[in-house]
Amino acid sequence: xxxxxxxxxxxxxxxxxxxxxxxxxxxxxxxxxxxxxxxxxxxxxxxxxxxxxxxxxxxxxxxxxxxxxxxxxxxxxxxxxxxxxxxxxxxxxxxxxxxxxxxxxxxxxxxxxxxxxxxxxxxxxxxxxxxxxxxxxxxxxxxxxxxxxxxxxxxxxxxxxxxxxxxxxxxxxxxxxxxxxxxxxxxxxxxxxxxxxxxxxxxxxxxxxxxxxxxxxxxxxxxxxxxxxxxxxxxxxxxxxxxxxxxxxxxxxxxxxxxxxxxxxxxxxxxxxxxxxxxxxxxxxxxxxxxxxxxxxxxxxxxxxxxxxxxxxxxxxxxxxxxxxxxxxxxxxxxxxxxxxxxxxxxxxxxxxxxxxxxxxxxxxxxxxxxxxxxxxxxxxxxx
Amino acid sequence: xxxxxxxxxxxxxxxxxxxxxxxxxxxxxxxxxxxxxxxxxxxxxxxxxxxxxxxxxxxxxxxxxxxxxxxxxxxxxxxxxxxxxxxxxxxxxxxxxxxxxxxxxxxxxxxxxxxxxxxxxxxxxxxxxxxxxxxxxxxxxxxxxxxxxxxxxxxxxxxxxxxxxxxxxxxxxxxxxxxxxxxxxxxxxxxxxxxxxxxxxxxxxxxxxxxxxxxxxxxxxxxxxxxxxxxxxxxxxxxxxxxxxxxxxxxxxxxxxxxxxxxxxxxxxxxxxxxxxxxxxxxxxxxxxxxxxxxxxxxxxxxxxxxxxxxxxxxxxxxxxxxxxxxxxxxxxxxxxxxxxxxxxxxxxxxxxxxxxxxxxxxxxxxxxxxxxxxxxxxxxxxx
Numbered sequence: 010x011x012x013x014x015x016x017x018x019x020x021x022x023x024x025x026x027x028x029x030x031x032x033x034x035x036x037x038x039x040x041x042x043x044x045x046x047x048x049x050x051x052x053x054x055x056x057x058x059x060x061x062x063x064x065x066x067x068x069x070x071x072x073x074x075x076x077x078x079x080x081x082x083x084x085x086x087x088x089x090x091x092x093x094x095x096x097x098x099x100x101x102x103x104x105x106x107x108x109x110x111x112x113x114x115x116x117x118x119x120x121x122x123x124x125x126x127x128x129x130x131x132x133x134x135x136x137x138x139x140x141x142x143x144x145x146x147x148x149x150x151x152x153x154x155x156x157x158x159x160x161x162x163x164x165x166x167x168x169x170x171x172x173x174x175x176x177x178x179x180x181x182x183x184x185x186x187x188x189x190x191x192x193x194x195x196x197x198x199x200x201x202x203x204x205x206x207x208x209x210x211x212x213x214x215x216x217x218x219x220x221x222x223x224x225x226x227x228x229x230x231x232x233x234x235x236x237x238x239x240x241x242x243x244x245x246x247x248x249x250x251x252x253x254x255x256x257x258x259x260x261x262x263x264x265x266x267x268x269x270x271x272x273x274x275x276x277x278x279x280x281x282x283x284x285x286x287x288x289x290x291x292x293x294x295x296x297x298x299x300x301x302x303x304x305x306x307x308x309x310x311x312x313x314x315x316x317x318x319x320x321x322x323x324x325x326x327x328x329x330x331x332x333x334x335x336x337x338x339x340x341x342x343x344x345x346x347x348x349x350x351x352x353x354x355x356x357x358x359x360x361x362x363x364x365x366x367x368x369x370x371x372x373x374x375x376x377x378x379x380x381x382x383x384x385x386x387x388x389x390x391x392x393x
Numbered sequence: 394x395x396x397x398x399x400x401x402x403x404x405x406x407x408x409x410x411x412x413x414x415x416x417x418x419x420x421x422x423x424x425x426x427x428x429x430x431x432x433x434x435x436x437x438x439x440x441x442x443x444x445x446x447x448x449x450x451x452x453x454x455x456x457x458x459x460x461x462x463x464x465x466x467x468x469x470x471x472x473x474x475x476x477x478x479x480x481x482x483x484x485x486x487x488x489x490x491x492x493x494x495x496x497x498x499x500x501x502x503x504x505x506x507x508x509x510x511x512x513x514x515x516x517x518x519x520x521x522x523x524x525x526x527x528x529x530x531x532x533x534x535x536x537x538x539x540x541x542x543x544x545x546x547x548x549x550x551x552x553x554x555x556x557x558x559x560x561x562x563x564x565x566x567x568x569x570x571x572x573x574x575x576x577x578x579x580x581x582x583x584x585x586x587x588x589x590x591x592x593x594x595x596x597x598x599x600x601x602x603x604x605x606x607x608x609x610x611x612x613x614x615x616x617x618x619x620x621x622x623x624x625x626x627x628x629x630x631x632x633x634x635x636x637x638x639x640x641x642x643x644x645x646x647x648x649x650x651x652x653x654x655x656x657x658x659x660x661x662x663x664x665x666x667x668x669x670x671x672x673x674x675x676x677x678x679x680x681x682x683x684x685x686x687x688x689x690x691x692x693x694x695x696x697x698x699x700x701x702x703x704x705x706x707x708x709x710x711x712x713x714x715x716x717x718x719x720x721x722x723x724x725x726x727x728x729x730x731x732x733x734x735x736x737x738x739x740x741x742x743x744x745x746x747x748x749x750x751x752x753x754x755x756x757x758x759x760x761x762x763x764x765x766x767x768x769x770x771x772x773x774x775x776x777x
């Protein structure tokens with residue numbers, strides 16, 4: 010029902026209602042320096058999927074060759090009802106994933122990333138432990154990783170797979186984890202979500218704890234990549250940490266709904282790209298997921314059974330503040346974006362944000378701020 | 394010349410070309426929760442000034458009374474040519490300031506803030522030391538502070554005055570400084586710009602050094618305020634520091650031009666409001682300033698005499714991500730915004746960004762990152 014009322018996307022409204030210089034003025038202010046469309050017309054796709062492809066232009070250098078990388082971001086609805094049996098759901102999602110990865114390979118994608126907890130419904134709104142905890146798998150040895158290792162190897166593609174992780178070697182604990190598989194099909198490592206929400210239907214702290222894997226940057230054949238999972242995008246320090254560790258692309262696989270976060274969606278990942286001199290990739294789930302039992306949202310409203318609309322709108326932002334249009338708010342989609350990783354250093358050289366960062370000043374402040382006797386720097390009249 | 398080609402503002406294009414639900418959809422996505430207009434029609438203004446007034450609505454609490462504060466942001470062109478004699482320029486600016494502050498008082502403003510280096514042309518593009526260094530004044534005892542102390546007292550208004558500071562007690566050094574005068578006309582203190590640009594025409598590092606005043610928050614009768622001067626808005630750590638020290642409103646007096654920063658303008662101060670749970674006030678200079686001698690911009694283009702167009706567009710952003718429309722890109726303007734400071738804590742309670750911040754994690758990382766033997770957390774295949 011609620012699907013019907015959802016509008017398709019902001020960009021379509023602007024495209025249809027603005028013309029000529031008005032269009033270009035608004036586009037430039039809202040999206041920055043123009044990106045180029047890549048023509049994929051001749052490629053035989055599965056047309057169930059909205060596929061959009063862009064190139065973010067970057068000047069050539071004298072000494073370094075261009076390091077062009079194609080990024081594929083996949084956003085999707087769950088293909089069968091949230092109430093489906095676990096294995097049935099997983100199989101349906103695997104089928105969808107295989108199609109998306111095959112389409113990605115035809116589009117020349119080198120690094121592919123799914124949305125958060127991609128191989129399950131986003132069931133954390135229910136606060137029910139079962140059956141949802143049964144979705145958790147070993148990051149390194151679980152069936153989802155095994156399944157993707159085959160595809161990564163066959164298609165020569167790095168795959169980032171955000172899943173619910175079961176850590177059997179540490180008391181069977183559950184984590185919100187992104188698994189990184191390299192383009193030879195080898196497990197490269199994992200990252201656990203650092204910041205866990207407790208707001209609205211995002212009851213994730215009921216299921217898993219704040220991540221203990223730091224801020225790893227994974228050195229792949231297609232660049233140095235990192236993963237800032239969902240709610241971590243609200244934390245500038247989290248973004249900063251991946252930058253300090255040398256990331257060139259930071260993926261932000263998410264699952265977030267309309268009422269709560271949509272006006273922030275275009276702001277946060279893009280601000281992070283600007284501030285840290287790397288590319289950011291914001292990916293959001295699509296559609297409405299309805300559960301068997303009702304639950305409340307801690308907002309005074311009656312109990313209900315759905316999570317609200319996940320609004321898609323996945324996009325890529327560049328270090329210079331430019332960005333691609335977003336994908337649809339309602340449809341499964343693949344966003345292909347070609348970037349030259351050399352742009353990261355170019356923008357750092359140009360703007361100078363890293364040179365002027367004064368990290369020592371903030372190292373000192375944070376060391377003081379975490380202490381129980383921290384004295385904020387407040388100036389009152391009596392001090393003068 | 395270049396003034397003629399400048400368009401008025403993004404909001405006007407959207408207002409004129411979008412209707413009905415399209416308008417509301419775009420407005421909500423781009424500007425967040427709706428702000429209310431305050432009707433100032435009955436107040437006799439100086440109509441040379443664009444005056445816009447908004448209220449950012451905020452729920453009432455049971456135990457705390459609303460803490461409504463009206464903020465006045467003033468953006469302006471220099472009223473006489475940049476090449477004018479110094480005292481003539483200052484007098485013309487003082488006249489303009491007096492009108493703006495009088496209009497502010499009629500509009501119920503409690504805290505008034507000027508743009509960066511408001512009492513002079515933004516002459517740092519020239520790299521000429523004279524006559525521009527002659528604009529520098531003592532923060533506490535200079536003529537501009539004395540002039541504003543009278544107004545602050547008469548109009549019961551806190552005034553933030555960003556000027557070029559001369560520190561006679563420390564070897565005659567020059568600083569980029571914001572002076573805070575309280576509503577009784579008393580000098581409350583000052584803050585020196587922490588991050589200094591070296592990009593394009595922003596040759597400010599030629600004139601003054603990175604600030605040594607930390608991140609002070611000034612406790613006034615109208616709330617706890619801080620000042621993040623211009624280029625500091627590109628630094629999430631700078632914004633964070635004012636938040637850690639307890640700021641409820643952070644002003645960002647700026648001087649920035651179209652080509653370089655405009656697509657970032659709506660992103661950075663707004664992201665800071667969201668991330669840190671306070672109001673941010675972005676203020677930018679207006680117009681084109683033309684100097685006597687030509688200068689180059691380090692961009693391969695021919696020498697020229699003007700700084701490009703300062704695009705105004707001042708706005709206020711709230712902790713929940715909503716924001717006011719921007720002022721004009723071309724005209725002098727006063728933006729009056731009524732906010733309830735209680736919203737800061739409300740949004741922190743709701744979103745939980747501060748609770749989930751894990752500052753200890755980042756204190757540890759920054760302590761390591763500033764060391765010369767810092768080892769970034771990089772995962773390569775050989776490590777597995």
